[in-house]
Amino acid sequence: MELKTFTEMFSDKNALDFKKLKYKFGEENLKGYLDTLNESFYHKLPLLDFKGKPAVLLPSKVNMTVQLVKRLSATYSNEKYGIQAMEDEIISTLSIEQIDSSRESVRRILNGGAPETSNENKAYGIKRGLDFIAEPANKITEQNLYQLYMLAVGDFLDERDRLMPEHKYRHDEVYVVGQNIEHQGLSSQLLSQYMVNLIEYIRRDEGLDQVVKSIIIHYYLAYLHPYFDGNGRMARLIQLWYLVQIGYTSSLFIPFSAFINETKGLYYKAFTLVSYNSKVSEGLDVTPFVSYFVDNVLTKLQKRVEPTNALEVFNNLLQTGEITAKEKDLFHYVLSAYGTNEFSTKQLEGDYKNAAYATIRNFVLKLESKGLLFSQKYGNRVRYRVK
Structure with missing residues (x-):
């Protein structure tokens, strides 16, 4: 088929919808388009369709x-x-x-x-x-x-x-x-x-x-x-x-x-x-x-997606001894339970169930000072999230 026609079809907003391409460019051009894809553009996969032919992907x-x-x-x-x-x-x-x-x-x-x-x-x-x-x-x-x-x-x-x-x-x-x-x-x-x-x-x-x-x-x-x-x-x-x-x-x-x-x-x-x-x-x-x-x-x-920089900073603090074993467990729990969602100190105390409120409070303030947590005020309430 003509290069110009193929280029128009390949760049068309419906390039992946063969019925719409057929309607717009005609059956003969669609056949040429598919033949060209098969010859030069498709990546063949080692997975078969129901007729035993390799499935394909168009990486571009x-x-x-x-x-x-x-x-x-x-x-x-x-x-x-x-x-x-x-x-x-x-x-x-x-x-x-x-x-x-x-x-x-x-x-x-x-x-x-x-x-x-x-x-x-x-x-x-x-x-x-x-x-x-x-x-x-x-x-x-x-x-x-x-x-x-x-x-x-x-x-x-x-x-x-x-x-x-x-x-x-x-x-x-x-x-x-x-x-x-x-x-x-x-x-x-x-x-x-x-x-x-x-x-x-x-x-x-x-x-x-x-x-x-x-x-x-x-x-x-x-x-x-x-x-x-x-x-x-x-x-x-x-x-x-x-x-x-x-x-x-x-x-x-x-x-x-x-x-x-x-x-x-x-x-x-x-x-x-x-x-x-x-x-x-x-x-x-x-x-x-x-x-x-x-x-x-x-x-x-x-x-x-979880912030990889926060993990790198945390691991560095852990290696230098600035993070205790208890704080390590708490940080891993925060990642697991909340991800990058916000949480409060009261919520963390209730969910974690293995630390006093004073310990939770000190942990949150320490990690905020180290740049690992970000705080946001909502009136009198403060909520935190991993940076």
Whole structure:
């Protein structure tokens, strides 16, 4: 095709929507456009579509920044999971699937309370799943994936949605239904083969940006739809799990699902667009989903990623002996419980439950003087947050 036409199509605001390109530029130009992408622009992935063809990604349409990757690669080796992030993650990942859960009930479960309703069971399941993936020793294997599914979802399902004994995946077909059938999961007879290939892909270093790879893993598990229920929850969990496994432990302090939930319509639209495009091109191009995730989730969470500078300052103070063991425990608790959210001394005293108010007060004032905490006055009240 003519270079001028290809350039116009490639730079078009709907460059990732093949139906709109076809309508605007015509069927013949769309064919030439897709042929050119296949020949020179696509990165082929070692993941197969339902016809056995490699899925593809268009890297030039993914706006991943070095700054974002650097922030996500921050390491928090002293904490398993941020309590505030866990609370937000549980509420949001269930909300995405229209499962009601109150913040009060989630907090009660996080504090050791037993679930009392079906929806609280689902919240408790996500907590168990997050605890499992936060443990670095739990490597991503097919058996561990099955264990994660049972912990997070499978143990709480009705009989009709449960996996059969000795089955790691569903034994029958499944459909995602909206006004029409939006998506049909992979044939149950092929699931074991495709899932083994996905696990191999996760464990292999193919040179692709690892954060982008985590998004592809998220999409692909949902695409295969290996379970009767809980596929969305598992897709979001496995993305976090992969990031933890490669050392991006800052992801444990980031409620990814909260950002997805804020743009839930666009999230589902991205899944749908990949499916519609595949009908036009007869190939699986995951770029629309990756592009959505970078633009609507990752770029927004930069403002809420834990401040690496504060950690560096704190570690320096710890090494010089200016921070006591008690203050170390308190600081780790603040990071885990509040992240970059504000808190009061009274709130910290009540939540921590292992220090007198005078100790809490002295701790907060000391860390503020060291530049680790920032205070904000609201009338007579003062609230703090990590800088």
